[in-house]
Amino acid sequence: MFAETILYPPPHPVTPPAPQAPARIDAVRALIADDVCAVDALIRKRLHSDVLLINQLGHYIINSGGKRLRPQLVVLSAKAFGYTGNQHINLAAVIEFIHTATLLHDDVVDGSDLRRGRDTANAIWGNEASVLVGDFLYSRAFEMMVEAGSMRVMEILANATNTIAEGEVMQLLNCNDPDTTEERYLNVIHCKTAKLFEAAARLGAVISGRPAHEEHAIAAYGMHLGTAFQLIDDVLDYSASSQEMGKNVGDDLAEGKPTLPLIQAMRVGTPAQAAIIRHAIENGGRENIAAVTQAIESTGAIAYTARTAQTEARKAAAALSVIPDSPYRDALYALAEFSVNRTY
DSSP states (O other): OOSOOOOOOSOOOSSOOOOOSOOSHHHHHHHTHHHHHHHHHHHHHHTOOSSHHHHHHHHHHHTSOOOOHHHHHHHHHHHHTTOOSSHHHHHHHHHHHHHHHHHHHHHHHHTOOEETTEEOHHHHHOHHHHHHHHHHHHHHHHHHHHHTTOHHHHHHHHHHHHHHHHHHHHHHHHTTOTTOOHHHHHHHHIIIIIHHHHHHHHHHHHHTTOOHHHHHHHHHHHHHHHHHHHHHHHHHHHHSOHHHHTSOTTHHHHTTOOOHHHHHHHHHSOHHHHHHHHHHHHHOSSTTHHHHHHHHHHTTHHHHHHHHHHHHHHHHHHHGGGSOOSHHHHHHHHHHHHHHHOOO
């Protein structure tokens, strides 16, 4: 396992208390609107380069309609722990730069041409420019994290970026491999996606000087939240329209990625269904998307993946039991709810 082991806090209720307010994702955004505006302003400022292409491509991907969940997580975590400084703004921008860099590199590796309902940067400017601007965003992120003046912050973010890179390689090794197990796939999710959620949440506790058990709790929250978020992405890949998702339906299958709906359908489906999915994973493409989708639906693989995501979301919410009660903790509950109830 490449992912860092999470030390859970003392026993907490399996079913967390229902959030009082805010209970909706728009209320969460309203709660931290000023901080989010400050993060966006800093992102635009630090994205600037004297190289015109970096400005063009960087602003295109940064302004492409992302949910900004990861930087919001930094802000909410810091606020939930009573932080009153400004360092969370800088670190939220760092997290978004790291995330954006991974998207640029992902789209090149996957050969994607659509993201968030728009042409990918590599489809417009080419693979070379996308990779290099991704590198610029990584280096700018590390330049900004040095400014935080904290070795602990550096340690968390350096570990996260290294783990994300390992997850990318692990996913590459799983591509076109129909024998990928659920355990292997979840390990990829933990490294590639959930690790940055974990780091974002942990940073709020670190800059607030919180004790170890609270830091571990919020880190566990982030890891489970990120896992739930990715599992719902897997569900939406086969159950949402391209307009809702902002990308092509069946992209994962086209790239030969054995995601959890496919793994579960092969595990419980008929030999004929398993053979269809196996062939699709081995060869990629969308030629058999209708048959694969039918197999996924008829075997209950979508529902199984959604239930797995719900379990992760409940674990995320339960981890918040040791965090002080506040509207910001309620907002963290709401994010866990949003992660599994969204349609995009």
